[in-house]
Amino acid sequence: MIDPKLVFGVLVALGLVWTGVWGWILVGSQQKAPDTEVGPKAAALRRRLFYLFLPLAVVIFVASMIWLPYPAARAGIVGQPQLSVNVTAQQWSWTLGQTEVPSRVPVEFVVTARDVNHSLSLYNPQGQLVAQVQAMPGYTNRLIHVFDQPGTYTIRCLEFCGIAHHDMVARLTVK
Template sequence: MNAWLVFAAFAVVAGIWTVAWIWIVTHAHSPAPSKAGEEFDLARARRILLPLLGAAAIGLFVTSLPRLPYPHARVRRLGVPVAHVAVTGVQWTWQLGRDTLPAGVPVEFAVTSRDVNHGFAIYDSAGRLLTQVQAMPDYTNRLVYTFPAPGSYVIRCLEYCGIAHHVMQTTLVVTGAAGTHR
């Protein structure tokens, strides 16, 4: 199931929910039809419609959770990481366990911070943001990424972390040989 399908399903449920809510609000104080046998029971409609719509919304939410960009979802898509890099953000530098990585294989970055929040972001040589994750004190985020080609990649901080934030960057070198980098 792709993201657009999940979005479309959510939009349909949200639209039905909105129409139902507007209908209930606008008819809450109007008198019931006077014809015998055709009286509309508003309370009964609420008891049936609202739980059904609520269950549909919860069901849609629960089924979309595996599609969020959590590490296990990336591992399922990219494969088990071949290389691992410990990353620590410190005002105003990145400390990397290694700065040379293989191209074409999943790499796991274990990202944390020693002081304040930082944004760990990897850019290609054209300056395009490829992937990113938060670096937080006392917590390790895991980011799995496959570098598409050899070359130099720049790591920058995306979270303002103080007066020298703009200099918080370093370079990764990605080579073509995956078997030599463990």
């Protein structure tokens, strides 16, 4: 699974590059060059950027498919689930088929909701979100997850469901 802090690092790095580009543009903005000089250069650079960004986007897109969280894709990577846990969400509590699961084996959460949309979200003992799936009335979503460390995980609702949304918390023990 992807570490959110790494994602933040990527954003900061790109943000710094972007701010640097602006710094360079603005420092030189008080000088004056004719449009006939800047225009063709900008058009050429735009073309180069297009030929850089388009394949880059395709490569990132294809590479990112390895992180697809959907059951068939996850089972193909981590293996078929060894255990299934039924989860029903309702305003404002969780009903879990079991509250103890093993670590380092694929666990499948079979998730639905009784009333409104909710979201089953798993927070590891360090408080980091490691996986989530929507709990929807009338539908069953399947989330396959491998807990990489034992400890007490926190289940939170991440789809706004009314006045006690923030209190919709449960614990899951990973052995």
